[in-house]
Amino acid sequence: MYRESQIIRNNTPDNYMVINVGPQHPSTHGVLHFVITLNGETVVKLEPHLGYIHRSIEKMCESLNYRQFVYVTSRMDYLSSHINNHACALCVEQGLQVEIPERAQVIRVLMDELTRLASHLLWWGSMAMDIGALTPFFHAFREREMITEIFEETCGARLTMNYICPGGVMADLHPDFQAKVKAFLKQLKEKLPEYHELVTGNIIFQNRTKGIGILSKKDAISFGVSGPTARASGVSCDVRKRYPYELYDKLEFKEVLEDGGDCWARYLVRMEEINQSVAIVEQLIDHIPEGDIQAKTKAVLKLPKGEFYSRVETARGDLGVYIVSEGGTTPYRIKFRSPGFSNLSAMETMCKGGKIGDFVAVMGSVDLVIPDIDR
Amino acid sequence: MKFSLEYITKSVDGWLNATFNPTIAFLIESVIVMVLVIALFAFLGLVLVIMERKVAAFMQIRLGPNRVGPKGMFQTVADTLKLIVKEGFTPNNVDKFLFNLAPFIVMITAMVAMAPLPFANGFQIWDVNIGILFITAITSVSVIGILMAGWSSNNKYSLLGAMRSGAQIVSYELSAGLSILVIVMLSGSLRISDIVAAQADGWWIFKGHIPVLISFVIFIIAATAETNRAPFDMAEAESELTAGFHTEYSGMKFALFFLAEYVNIFIVCAVGATLFLGGWMPLHFGTGTAFNTVMDYIPGIVWFFGKTFLLIFIIMWFRWTFPRLRIDQLLNLEWKYLLPICLVNLLLATIIAIAGWHF
Amino acid sequence: MSKEEFKEKLAVTFTSAAFDESGQWLNMTVPAAEWLNVASDLRVLEGAPFDYMFCLTCVDWKTKLTMVYHLECMQTKDIVVVKADLDRNNPEIESVSYIWRTAEFHEREVYELFGVKFLNHPDLRLLILPEGWEGRNPMRKDFEDPVNMIKL
Known part of the structure; x- marks a missing residue:
């Protein structure tokens, strides 16, 4: 006040x-x-x-050791918690110089992509809801529910999974994993045309999004915008393509680019990313190699003195984990570069001059997750 | 023996006039009518809310209310009880008089607008000779209640919602009026019983072909907009203005707005059904055919409510499948598209009425 | 471009900078007073303009504060990390929010968490913390909050 x-x-x-x-x-x-x-x-x-949900995760992590701090990060961007954990694990592994077994890598990528699908499905529902259509939300949750069930079986949790840990993954896949994922893919592919019929083809939806909240390519780069929001402005910034980690350089998928920069372009980019994620999961689901799920690491991890930075692509953009190590068991300083924070800073540019209704549409299309902004 | 509510109304009227002097008979009749309207009101509120929730559940692949009563049918009764028991909260710094008056204005206009509606043959409160004009005039008064609620709430969201609502209702009144005018012209009367009687050999939507079809579609759009329903629910656009003009209302005062919204839907749909789909008039083709005789055995009140609820279902269908328009798009739609189409359509209907090209 | 080549190229332009290529990316330490010049030059560097700032943060070394800027070139995918040491008692550095607009929010965050004053920042206010926290900087190593902080 x-x-x-x-x-x-x-x-x-x-x-x-x-x-x-x-x-x-x-x-x-x-x-x-x-x-x-x-x-x-x-x-x-x-x-x-900001600050209504700030938990100061960065400060908290300074007193947690390298095995513990991963679990706090699930609470940052709760819609892509696997990917957050993945980023932290990558950063610690970079310091430890360990090689991850191939099975663990495949599982990680699979989980990342399923998380991305779940996040994009939720986004689809909530964006439609912001624009005033309530029904798509429930349809999106029908499919998302299948993913959360898959996660629940393997990870034991539905939202904050804490499954990927430094060295590999926590537990082996559930025996039903492959069958369930395939059933999910089949269902999703069946229902996607329905999604497009319900929302994409709707003339009111198109009127509400086309030409609204335009973010030019120059502004997108200057504001440090990343993820689908930046790709809708024509900025090629997919970390999976630019700085491949894990298996991403061996997988076939397209970096989706649009050049409209408006809400409609952001909508199209995310909808197409759903297809790309499905393609990635399909490439891997039948080829999960046998082997260990964890590399051999010590019980107490110690990172050498130095600085480590890992970048991954979450559903919202480029997540960076920056660890400054003094050689102890806890990070000396840790910084999470969250995609939402930078995307938020571009909001004013996108919304200025529009109506309140446009602001809501932009909010929906940028897909902010508040705990990710506040950390 | 065809069932008709006219016998009941006629016999009650006859008995009252025979027993008392005309003034007292009129007063007693008024009281009966009042009680009936309020009862219908409560009934409509309960039925339409549960219907909306069931329709929404059907569209959204879920079950909807299913705990209170058989198949959740008493859910709205429970909700209403809750709202009645709730504290009638008035926030600080509001204009208390207007704040408390607004829900009643909205409610009373909805009630008054019900007067000329013919529920069945001869079952009508007031068969005034300007019936349809009366309804359009009264329903547009409800915007005053909404503006009052938005202004007096001392809340910026409410104010924005009310202003939007004002702009919207005033604009869409035009299309609604012009599309009604087509029927008035074809029937040659503003009296609702005459309009229904004119459809004895076929409903206007069949008889009047192109101009009536166009005006029917426009009327449905305008009706949705006038009742502030999605996709035109700018006044309460919950993702933008939290709850628009009734953000600050709670308890029974909120319930009155809620109820008035549903009763308004009923009224516009009833008007639509009466003008375009023949009201209580059964499905007739031509005169004196066997088909007409068969259809006459279904009571008029069933026809009336059947048609009205069909239209209500269509309006609910809109709400659960369409996104919301933006305020400027909403006004553009009215002033740039619907109004010119309406005017051209009116001209077309005039030509057809004069040349007698309708059936 | 390999790190060595890159270092040589940058060393020509930035004579006052100290380079360190042992880490993941090329590190470059500049005096705080020269940071604005370095930044403007990096933004328009020939062949590899660093147009994308993906991370801006600060590290409290107990004796000094270090600003860390991660810069990326969208065309060539080159990354350079620029560091500037600040006096811990009176940390001041030029704002680069006019060069990379993302810096505006990140600098506000650093301002409240570390107390670094950004000169010529368009709107240097608290972003996350509520009113009354000016001067108390929770991310500094010596920050004490006996009520809410649990020492492990």
């Missing part, structure tokens, strides 16, 4: 209106708080206020 009154005092002409969108608002997908200055319905200024 204090902040709002300050903004009103400082820079509000008489015909402007300041509204608080959030911290509890249906379209901010969590506790994000925007203070929006409106001229009628038009957005003049948009200012995010």
Whole structure:
């Protein structure tokens, strides 16, 4: 409230209106708080206020050892927790110089892609919901439920999996894994045309998204935007292609690029990414090699003195884990470069001059996860 | 023996007039009508809410309410009880008088608009000679209630919602009125019983072919917009304005808005059914055919409610499948597309009415 | 471009910088006072303009603070890490939010967590922490909060 009154005092002409969108608002997908200055319905200024769910994970990690800190990171971007764990594991492995067994690598990539599918399905539902169609949400959850079931069987959890750990993965795959994944792929492929019929082809949806929230390529690079949001502006920034990790250089998939930079382009990029993820899972699901699921590592991990940085592509963009080690069992300093934080900074550029309805559409298409921004 | 509610109304009216003097008879009749309207109101609220939830569940591949009563049919009764028992909360710094008045205005306009609706042959509260004009006039008053609610709530979301709603209802009133005018022109009367009687040899949607079809589609769009239903629910757009004009309302005052919304849907659908689908008039083709006689055995009230609920289902179908329009797109749709089409259509209908090219 | 070639190329332009190629990427330490010049030159560097800043952070070394900037060139995929040491008692450095706009938010985050003052920053306010936390910097190593912090 204090902040709002300050903004009103400082820079509000008489015909402007300041509204608080959030911290509890249906379209901010969590506790994000925007203070929006409106001229009628038009957005003049948009200012995010963060910190409502800040748990200071970076500080917390400084007192956790290299095996423990991975589990906290599932709580950052809770929709792609496998990928968060993966990034941390990669960073620690880079310091330890260990080679991961091939089976573990395949499992990791499979889990990453399934997570991406789950995240994109949820995004599809929630974006449609932001634009006003409630039904797609339930249809998306029908398919997402199958993925969470697969995760539950193998990892024991449905949301914060904590499955990928430094050295490999925690446990072996559930015996039903392959059959269930195949059943899921079959179902998803059957239902995707339905999705397009329900939302993509809808003229109202197209009107609401085409030409809305345009982010130019130059701005996207300057704002450090990554992930599908940047790729919709024509920025080739897929970490899986640019700096391949694990098996990604051996897999066949396309980096989806659009050059519209509007909500519609972001929508198309994510929808096509669903297809690409399906293709990756299909390439791997029949070729899971036998072998160990963990490399041999010591019980207490010690990283040599130095700095380690790993980058992975989450469902939202480029996640970086930066560890500064002093040679102990705990990180001296750890920094998570979260994709949402940078994507959020571009929000004002995208929303300025649009209507409130456009702001909601942009929020939906950028797909922010608030704990990922606040960490 | 064809069943008709006219016998009941006629005999009650006759008995009252024979027993009391005309003034007292009229007063007693008014009380009966009031009780019946309020009862219908409560009934419609309960039925339409459960219907909406079941339709939504059907569209969204889930079960919907299924705990209270058989198949969850008493869910809305439970909800209503909850809302009645809830504290009627009035926030600080609101304009108390307007804040408390607004839900009643919305509610009362919905009630009054019900007066000229013919539920069956001769079963009509007030067969006024400007019936259809009366309904359009009264339903547009509800926007005052909405504006009042939005303004007095002292909430920016409410204000935005109310302003949107005002712009929207005022604009869509035009298309609704113009599409109704087509039927008025073809029937040659504003009296609703005349309009229904004109459809004794076929409903207008069949008899009036092209212009009536166009005006029917426009009427359905305008009706959806006038009742603030998705995809035109700009006034309460929950992803943008949390709950729009009724953000600050709770308890029974909220329930009144909620109920008024559903009753308004019923009214516009009933008007649509009466004008385009013959109201209580059974499905007739031509005059005196055997088919007509068979159809006459189905009571008029079944026809009326059947048609109305069909339209209500269509409007619910819209809500659960379409995304929401943006406010400027909404107004563009009205002023740039629907209004010109309406005017051209009116001209077309005039030519057809004069030349007698309808059936 | 290999790290050595790259270092040689950069060493020509940036004479005051110290290079370290032992890590994953080429590291380059510059004096804090020269950071703005280095940054503007890197942004328009011939052949490999570093247009994408993907990470901006700070490390508290107890005796000094170190700003760490991770820069990437979108065309050539080159990455360079630029570091600048700051005085811990009065940390000040030029803001680069006019060069890479993503820096605006990241610098605000560093400002509140480490207390680094960014000169000429367009809007240097608290971003995550609530009012009243100015001057208390939770990510510094000597930060104490007996109520909420549990020492392991």
